[in-house]
Amino acid sequence: MAHYKAVESKREQFRHYLEKSGMLDLLTKVLVALYEEPEKPNNALDFLKNHLGALAPENPELDALRMEVAEMKEKYEAVLEENKNLKNKLAQYEPPQDEKHGEKL
Template sequence: QGADSKREQFRRYLERSGVLDTLTKVLVALYEEPEKPNSALDFLKHHLGASTPENPEIEALRLEVAEMKEKYEAVLEENKNLKIKVRHTYKQSLHKAPQ
C-alpha cells in the first residue's frame, strides 16, 4: 500500500505542476496530426520545448556566445594580418642585411 500511496502522490504532483495537462495536449496534437511525423519523439520534444517560455538567462548566454564568436573572428583576422606583416618585415630585413 505504501507504493500505491507514493504513486498517487507523484500523480498529484504531476497534475499540480501542469505536466499531465501539457503531455496530454502534446499527445492529442500528435494524434490529430493528419500526416504523422517520422519521429514521434522529435515531435514531442519540439512541441514540449515550444510550450515552455524561454529562460532569460539562456537568451543572455546566446547573445554572449554570438558576441564571443564575432570577437574570435576579429582576432583570427588580426592574427592573419599580423603574420603577413611579420613575413613582409622579415623578407625586407633579409634584403637590407649587409652581406
C-alpha cells in the same frame, strides 16, 4: 485493500505534482501537436523531444547563456579577422621561404 489505497494515494500525489509543475499541460500540448501533424514522423520519440524543448517555458539562465554564446561568437569572429590581418602584415615584412633557406647556407 490498504495496499491499493496506498498505491492510489501515491498516484494522486504524483498527478498533483505534475499538474503543479505544468508538466501535464506541456505533455498534452506536445501530444496534441503530434496528433495534429498531417504527416506523422517516423520517430515519434524524436518529435516529442524536439517539441518538448520548444514548448518548455524559457529559463532566465538559458537566456543569459544564449547571450554569452552570441558575444563569444562575435569575439571569435573579431579575433579571426585580427589574426588574418596580422598574418598579412607579417607576410609583408618576412622574406619568402626560399630566400630564408639561401641565407642560412
